[in-house]
Amino acid sequence: MKVNQAEFVISAVRPEQYPDDALPEIALAGRSNVGKSSLINRLIARKNLARTSSTPGKTQHLNYYRINDEIYFVDVPGYGYAKVSKTQRAEWGAMIERYMLERVGLKLVLLVVDLRHPPSKDDISMYEWLQHYNRPICVVATKADKIPRSRWQKHIKVVKETLNFRQEHQLVMFSSETGMGKDELWSIIQSYTHE
Numbered sequence: 071m072k073v074n075q076a077e078f079v080i081s082a083v084r085p086e087q088y089p090d091d092a093l094p095e096i097a098l099a100g101r102s103n104v105g106k107s108s109l110i111n112r113l114i115a116r117k118n119l120a121r122t123s124s125t126p127g128k129t130q131h132l133n134y135y136r137i138n139d140e141i142y143f144v145d146v147p148g149y150g151y152a153k154v155s156k157t158q159r160a161e162w163g164a165m166i167e168r169y170m171l172e173r174v175g176l177k178l179v180l181l182v183v184d185l186r187h188p189p190s191k192d193d194i195s196m197y198e199w200l201q202h203y204n205r206p207i208c209v210v211a212t213k214a215d216k217i218p219r220s221r222w223q224k225h226i227k228v229v230k231e232t233l234n235f236r237q238e239h240q241l242v243m244f245s246s247e248t249g250m251g252k253d254e255l256w257s258i259i260q261s262y263t264h265e
């Protein structure tokens with residue numbers, strides 16, 4: 071997709087703050103620091119519109135980005151960040167849960183995992199949780215540039231086995247560094263947003 075316009079809209083904590091123009095939404099879920107914000111930036115070809123950082127826990131609210139007045143990307147805070155307090159974690163959980171379960175405009179959840187490592191316990195729980203509630207999922211294995219091409223398939227196999235990946239879902243190998251997987255992911259996103 072050609073991105074002509076991309077803008078940050080709001081950093082929301084409560085449902086009343088979510089945009090009300092009924093555009094389809096694509097949410098990103100994944101471990102803190104896995105590369106969710108970088109993935110958005112790569113997809114929309116903007117260097118740093120979605121805030122990225124080498125410090126985990128950068129994204130703390132639901133950050134809405136409107137693309138071409140057609141869709142929203144919703145950057146969701148990452149899970150599994152050790153330095154977050156119990157209270158914060160509980161608040162985070164409630165916010166995400168509510169958003170993922172109740173948001174009518176949510177068309178697809180991109181579950182972002184790191185291709186280099188087997189998915190974590192939290193990744194597995196998130197994948198199971200999303201399936202349990204029948205949310206549409208696409209798994210994105212990112213940071214592919216960090217391992218040699220000759221080992222990609224082996225790593226994909228580990229990701230699939232660890233997640234207990236279901237064939238009806240799609241899995242995209244991705245790199246925000248090189249742009250690998252960008253076109254494939256856009257076409258999947260469009261298949262969910264142009265119904």
Ligand code: GTP
Pocket residue numbers: 100101102103104105106107108109121122123124125126127128129146147148149212213214215216244245246247248
């Ligand atoms: P939180 O907002 O804390 O949940 O993190 P995040 O998932 O948004 O991660 P972010 O996009 O901020 O990226 C974390 C770090 O990984 C940054 O230093 C990025 O430059 C780096 N990174 C992200 N994606 C890639 C990738 O595909 N390849 C490489 N080599 N580095 C990446």
Ligand code: MG
Pocket residue numbers: 106107108121122128129145
């Ligand atoms: Mg982020």
